[in-house]
Amino acid sequence: MPQKLLLALSLLAQPAAAHEFTLGALTIGHPYAAETPPGAMTGAGYLTIANAGPEADRLIAVRADFPNVSLHRTEAGADGVVRMRESEGVAVPAGGEVALAPGGDHVMFMGLAGDPFEVGERIPAVLVFENAGEVAVEFVVEPRTAAGDHAGH
Numbered sequence: 001m002p003q004k005l006l007l008a009l010s011l012l013a014q015p016a017a018a019h020e021f022t023l024g025a026l027t028i029g030h031p032y033a034a035e036t037p038p039g040a041m042t043g044a045g046y047l048t049i050a051n052a053g054p055e056a057d058r059l060i061a062v063r064a065d066f067p068n069v070s071l072h073r074t075e076a077g078a079d080g081v082v083r084m085r086e087s088e089g090v091a092v093p094a095g096g097e098v099a100l101a102p103g104g105d106h107v108m109f110m111g112l113a114g115d116p117f118e119v120g121e122r123i124p125a126v127l128v129f130e131n132a133g134e135v136a137v138e139f140v141v142e143p144r145t146a147a148g149d150h151a152g153h
Contacts (some may be wrong), residue, residue: 027049029049030047032045033142034144038116040117044102044109045107064124084108107125123141
């Protein structure tokens with residue numbers, strides 16, 4: 001067998017770096033958190049949610065083993081200043097997809113107590129949806145360069 005074909009087949013046989021979780025018609029894709037510097041008190045988490053169903057849903061909460069975990073949104077005010085604000089939830093349209101990403105909606109993990117998120121660490125959490133219910137996921141900590149910059153939190 002030619003070497004290029006063997007290489008291609010070996011790459012296909014490797015596990016994908018991305019990970020996903022399902023809950024009914026919802027698929028939660030690649031939950032990850034950005035690594036944090038030593039002494040950080042907060043960290044940010046990101047993911048995508050695809051809804052293959054005929055009805056909209058809403059991510060209303062995230063639970064994890066931290067003093068406070070909440071949904072946040074990055075918004076630019078009328079004065080042009082960008083602020084992070086707690087959000088009441090994230091709408092997931094029927095047949096659509098939404099991304100929680102740097103610079104937009106995201107999960108805030110607060111109260112790290114100086115224990116930074118380190119690359120490769122896995123953070124167990126539960127996503128709570130208004131209609132679909134709850135699903136356990138893991139946020140995998142990635143290097144800040146891959147996860148985007150979330151300085152300011």
